[in-house]
Amino acid sequence: MSDAFTTRMLNVSTGSRERVVDLTRDCEDFLREAAAGRDGLLNLFVPHATAGIAVIETGAGSDDDLLAALHTLLPADDRWQHRHGSPGHGRDHVLPAIVPPHATLPVIAGRLELGTWQSVCLVDTNRDNPSRQVRLTFLG
Template sequence: MDSQVLDVDTARRRIVDLTGDVRQFCASRGDGLCNVFVPHATAGLAIIETGAGSDSDLIDTLERLLPRDDRYRHAHGSPGHGADHVLPGLVAPSVTVPVGSGEPLLGTWQSIVLVDLNRDNTRRNVRLSFVSG
């Protein structure tokens, strides 16, 4: 298995498009599967359309579902930080994409994105792994 770790800064963006990094990682690897994994308890990954409003819509939806208030039992950190720990239950910590001839087989409008609402930790590691098939 080939693997690489990306260091991602989420200080200015809550959704970070990783598609270019994934394409570059897969480019010389042929056919197989690429797994993208974020080893953090307060972030997730999604495959969505970006740039047409869907990324903002996803953030708005998550903020409505996970309000920043004092309802959470997990209560350390900034106000409402407990919501950050619920996020991976809704936005999974990994996605796996088929790869053909070194190209992720994404749909025309699909992008792989890191979703991070947590303002307490703005440095994220994302592990890309490739299994030949």
């Protein structure tokens, strides 16, 4: 495999509750090895039908605000046609249309180029699946 393209699977435990998991440090650790000081792009992809990637502020309540907004947009009730799993699970399958399962971010001199308050996060509203994978890919 070329040095210009490096990929790794990250395993993330989300437990049995809705979560926003900050992956920024994991991305930085990956880029230290994969980018080795080069410019390029970091792509994150979640190969799950019920999770997404968001670039948001964390630690100041924005992660909880995001989950609250998703509850307003996608209530966990019986309106969904997709009905297996926990009550309201059908909304989890609509989540990736709002919080996409991917993000592509700039890497400059081997470092993730984020704004001051931005973090890269896994958004998981599916309480039935406590283990997630996120594919990190550096292209540079």
